[in-house]
Amino acid sequence: MKPSSAFLCAVIAAAIAGCNSEHASEPVLWTPLASVSVDSGPGSTSAVAVPLDNLRRALRVSAQPQGCLQVSSAISVTGEELIADPAASDADIWRTTKLHQAGLLVLEGVAAELSHISFAAVPCDTAATGMLPTSVRVESRLSELPTNPGLKLRLVLSQAISAELDAELLAQLIGFELQLDMAITGVEVIADTDLIMQSQADFSPLAAILALLPTKAQDTIDLVIGPCLLQQTSFGLQQLAGFTPRIPGGAGPADGVFVARTSCGFAGAPPGTVNEIARLAAHEIGHYLGLAHPEELDGSKDDLASTSTHNLMHRVPLAATATGLTSEQRSRILAHPFVTEL
Numbered sequence: 289m290k291p292s293s294a295f296l297c298a299v300i301a302a303a304i305a306g307c308n309s310e311h312a313s314e315p316v317l318w319t320p321l322a323s324v325s326v327d328s329g330p331g332s333t334s335a336v337a338v339p340l341d342n343l344r345r346a347l348r349v350s351a352q353p354q355g356c357l358q359v360s361s362a363i364s365v366t367g368e369e370l371i372a373d374p375a376a377s378d379a380d381i382w383r384t385t386k387l388h389q390a391g392l393l394v395l396e397g398v399a400a401e402l403s404h405i406s407f408a409a410v411p412c413d414t415a416a417t418g419m420l421p422t423s424v425r426v427e428s429r430l431s432e433l434p435t436n437p438g439l440k441l442r443l444v445l446s447q448a449i450s451a452e453l454d455a456e457l458l459a460q461l462i463g464f465e466l467q468l469d470m471a472i473t474g475v476e477v478i479a480d481t482d483l484i485m486q487s488q489a490d491f492s493p494l495a496a497i498l499a500l501l502p503t504k505a506q507d508t509i510d511l512v513i514g515p516c517l518l519q520q521t522s523f524g525l526q527q528l529a530g531f532t533p534r535i536p537g538g539a540g541p542a543d544g545v546f547v548a549r550t551s552c553g554f555a556g557a558p559p560g561t562v563n564e565i566a567r568l569a570a571h572e573i574g575h576y577l578g579l580a581h582p583e584e585l586d587g588s589k590d591d592l593a594s595t596s597t598h599n600l601m602h603r604v605p606l607a608a609t610a611t612g613l614t615s616e617q618r619s620r621i622l623a624h625p626f627v628t629e630l
């Protein structure tokens with residue numbers, strides 16, 4: 289599939305945000321680590337050395353000049369390959385999913401001992417018509433674990449939701465689910481138009497929404513609530529309760545979380561209760577911070593040993609019987625650099 293012009297605009301906007309999102313007064317949090325070219329033979333880069341540190345480590349990776357990337361190899365300090373099978377969509381999914389233009393990698397769990405990483409240029413779509421990146425820019429970030437961990441959210445609300453939603457109550461409820469302090473840094477209002485994705489990897493309608501907004505402050509998550517989300521599948525258009533383009537989030541186009549109002553099936557119906565919206569939003573933010581569903585419909589599991597299948601990250605969050613996260617899930621979200629002291 290050829291990228292639409294809206295997608296290209298979004299890519300450019302995201303690229304600008306990626307290299308210069310800092311407002312003049314904001315500290316520089318990301319430092320350049322390497323810029324490596326993609327070897328046209330194997331289609332991947334040489335290994336980038338990643339210095340070890342006791343602090344939280346994260347990498348931000350950008351395709352140059354544009355295109356998609358995948359982590360092709362990740363070697364630990366003991367020489368162990370951390371990605372056994374890059375093609376398998378199983379336990380390693382959070383490290384090996386395709387990066388559309390840019391992505392953030394959180395080095396926690398087994399990846400906390402990462403010492404070398406390399407990347408492959410991959411087609412963005414199944415028709416393999418897109419441009420392949422020729423080089424990869426890698427930036428690194430070190431940060432301390434905050435004493436009182438919190439999140440900064442910018443609310444992006446559709447008109448119908450903005451008229452009814454109590455934003456402070458919503459933030460409180462999301463904070464309760466994730467056990468994080470919450471700060472709303474701004475509210476933007478958008479049209480109620482449905483967002484229709486042509487495939488699971490078609491982020492263009494989502495990117496187009498964010499591209500129209502003022503550049504967000506760094507470490508802020510855009511939480512879009514309200515527009516109905518529809519995805520084209522082999523069974524026709526499927527309605528989604530929420531969607532997060534990448535696990536974990538933090539870079540690239542459509543870098544945010546998207547929650548549909550809970551009454552999308554019924555035109556003119558009220559948007560749903562604040563409790564329902566908060567749970568869906570907390571679930572999507574869980575994805576953004578690095579969590580997968582404990583178990584998918586086909587039985588595939590996430591890579592955490594302790595995960596119960598019926599908490600916040602259940603694949604049908606409103607049907608889950610328990611609130612909150614397991615200690616392993618919590619460790620993972622706390623490793624994300626956007627979790628900061630407010």
Ligand SMILES: [Zn+2]
Pocket residue numbers: 571572575581602603
């Ligand atoms: Zn989910």
